[in-house]
Amino acid sequence: MGEEANDKLLNADDGPGNEKSAVEDVKYYTLEDIRVHNMSNDTWLIIHEKVYDITSFLEEHPGGEEVLLEQAGADATESFEDVGHSTDAREMLEQYYVGELHPVSATHLASFDFCIKFSSLHNWSTWLISAVAAAVVGVVYRYFIFEHKSS
Numbered sequence: 001m002g003e004e005a006n007d008k009l010l011n012a013d014d015g016p017g018n019e020k021s022a023v024e025d026v027k028y029y030t031l032e033d034i035r036v037h038n039m040s041n042d043t044w045l046i047i048h049e050k051v052y053d054i055t056s057f058l059e060e061h062p063g064g065e066e067v068l069l070e071q072a073g074a075d076a077t078e079s080f081e082d083v084g085h086s087t088d089a090r091e092m093l094e095q096y097y098v099g100e101l102h103p104v105s106a107t108h109l110a111s112f113d114f115c116i117k118f119s120s121l122h123n124w125s126t127w128l129i130s131a132v133a134a135a136v137v138g139v140v141y142r143y144f145i146f147e148h149k150s151s
């Protein structure tokens, strides 16, 4: 039974009109399904792997519609959290809920996120190691110059 449900879930994006899964009442959408909802008259967002149709909320958003449109059709989790939205804002999300991000898409999103984080960490650590190495070379150089002068 679990397998059957999983098969249905994995075939959820098989074709037109079939983008919604038959698992219970939950509807699953792939990143491709969501990406097309990126206009001011049709705006979807992903926040914490949940999908929201916020078209009717654009004009009401206290932070302005621009910031929402910038994220339209994509994952807005990081921007949403960066602002530090209130509990009220989080509760408001419920009324715009349309479904869940398809698990395969969620995995893609997580690995993409990991790569971005890892590459920025890598850049950062490269700079740090270079700076420490330069400082060590500077100290050793000064030490030898000093030794050379005093001997």
Ligand code: HEM
Pocket: 045, 052, 054, 057, 061, 062, 063, 064, 067, 068, 071, 076, 079, 080, 083, 084, 085, 086, 087, 088, 089, 090, 092, 093, 096
């Ligand atoms: C559908 C999702 C969202 C809802 C329901 C929502 C709701 C709200 C609410 C109620 C506020 C008033 C302050 C608060 O209560 O926290 C607010 C402010 C704000 N929101 Fe959103 N928001 C959403 C998504 C976003 C996203 C994706 C961004 C991206 C940057 C964003 C940026 C802002 C900004 C900049 C403010 C103004 C903060 C300030 O002036 O202090 N919001 N939002």
